[in-house]
Amino acid sequence: MPYTIGIDGGGTKTEIAALTLDGEQLAGFTGGASNAFAVGFDRALSEIIRLLERLWLESPLQPEACAGLGVGLAGVDREEDKRKWSDALTGWLRQRGAADAIVAISNDAETALFGSVGKREGIVAISGTGSILYGITPEGRKLRVGGWGHLLGDAGSGYMIGLRTLQAVMHSYDGMRPATLMSEKALSSVGLSEPQQLKDYVYAPERSKQDIAAFARYCIESSLLGDSAAIRLLTAEAVALAEQASALIRKDASFAAAELVLAGSIFAHSALFRQAFEAELHKSWPKVRTTLMRCSAAYGAARLAAKDAETAGRKPD
Numbered sequence: 001m002p003y004t005i006g007i008d009g010g011g012t013k014t015e016i017a018a019l020t021l022d023g024e025q026l027a028g029f030t031g032g033a034s035n036a037f038a039v040g041f042d043r044a045l046s047e048i049i050r051l052l053e054r055l056w057l058e059s060p061l062q063p064e065a066c067a068g069l070g071v072g073l074a075g076v077d078r079e080e081d082k083r084k085w086s087d088a089l090t091g092w093l094r095q096r097g098a099a100d101a102i103v104a105i106s107n108d109a110e111t112a113l114f115g116s117v118g119k120r121e122g123i124v125a126i127s128g129t130g131s132i133l134y135g136i137t138p139e140g141r142k143l144r145v146g147g148w149g150h151l152l153g154d155a156g157s158g159y160m161i162g163l164r165t166l167q168a169v170m171h172s173y174d175g176m177r178p179a180t181l182m183s184e185k186a187l188s189s190v191g192l193s194e195p196q197q198l199k200d201y202v203y204a205p206e207r208s209k210q211d212i213a214a215f216a217r218y219c220i221e222s223s224l225l226g227d228s229a230a231i232r233l234l235t236a237e238a239v240a241l242a243e244q245a246s247a248l249i250r251k252d253a254s255f256a257a258a259e260l261v262l263a264g265s266i267f268a269h270s271a272l273f274r275q276a277f278e279a280e281l282h283k284s285w286p287k288v289r290t291t292l293m294r295c296s297a298a299y300g301a302a303r304l305a306a307k308d309a310e311t312a313g314r315k316p317d
């Protein structure tokens with residue numbers, strides 16, 4: 001039975017899903033990071049290959065029946081990056097006996113859109129480790145705002161929320177702000193007891209962007225318990241992300257009444273963040289319809305591959 005595989009390569013984790021051509025899930029699991037910007041191209045590629053091998057080892061699916069591999073990768077927009085990935089994976093699939101599998105490389109925003117609304121045009125706001133606003137016009141024009149990485153601009157991302165959480169802990173310790181539930185949660189999560197110990201933790205050479213983003217979770221948890229500092233922080237980051245959405249919508253008239261998919265763990269885990277984002281957005285753009293992404297981006301990637309495989313199958317040789 002032919003099937004397609006979808007992969008969502010994130011900075012923290014990679015999801016893989018295998019689907020029938022009708023979209024029914026056959027297998028799926030999660031592995032380590034495969035964002036080339038976070039771990040380098042070679043490590044990202046070998047993680048993806050490892051997950052493909054595991055899929056074929058642990059399920060009855062055979063490489064020969066694979067009709068397509070869709071891969072959504074954060075930050076992969078340029079044609080030369082897509083070609084590099086496509087060449088590497090196509091070559092490897094041929095060697096492994098998946099001779100008929102077409103390879104569809106897209107960025108993770110395109111797979112989120114396709115998986116959620118079943119079409120290529122629309123807008124997606126991603127708030128995961130990083131953040132980005134990405135839109136595709138009905139003519140296929142691809143536009144973006146933000147997503148420039150943690151130093152140049154990742155407003156409203158897990159990283160930014162994590163960083164602000166740590167700063168809030170220090171502000172509270174310094175007596176500039178009242179006590180916050182974020183302090184105890186953030187410190188105990190990394191086995192520390194005093195805020196000043198955070199300095200060694202944060203500036204350790206091995207510390208990564210993902211380690212800082214991990215603290216966003218304690219901000220979200222504190223907000224759910226009514227902590228006012230956490231609520232303020234999450235609201236401010238949601239407003240900053242909505243400002244990026246507004247900038248994107250101004251770039252093309254079709255976006256003013258488009259569907260906007262909300263993707264990434266921050267939207268998934270914080271209703272407050274979602275509502276603050278929507279409230280700010282709808283002040284200027286009341287006709288934009290938001291949808292929380294409920295499928296996995298790996299599902300979207302596999303559906304895109306199925307669509308491309310179908311299109312390729314219809315083309316005369």
Ligand SMILES: Nc1ncnc2c1ncn2[C@@H]1O[C@H](COP(=O)(O)OP(=O)(O)OP(=O)(O)O)[C@@H](O)[C@H]1O
Pocket residue numbers: 009010011012013035074108127128129130131157158159162213214215216217218220264265266269
């Ligand atoms: N259960 C949870 N509750 C709250 N926040 C969470 C939870 N799990 C993960 N997060 C936060 O979500 C962020 C990671 O998001 P996500 O898993 O969507 O990113 P990613 O796909 O690895 O990264 P990216 O797509 O940006 O490369 C981190 O900031 C983390 O703190």
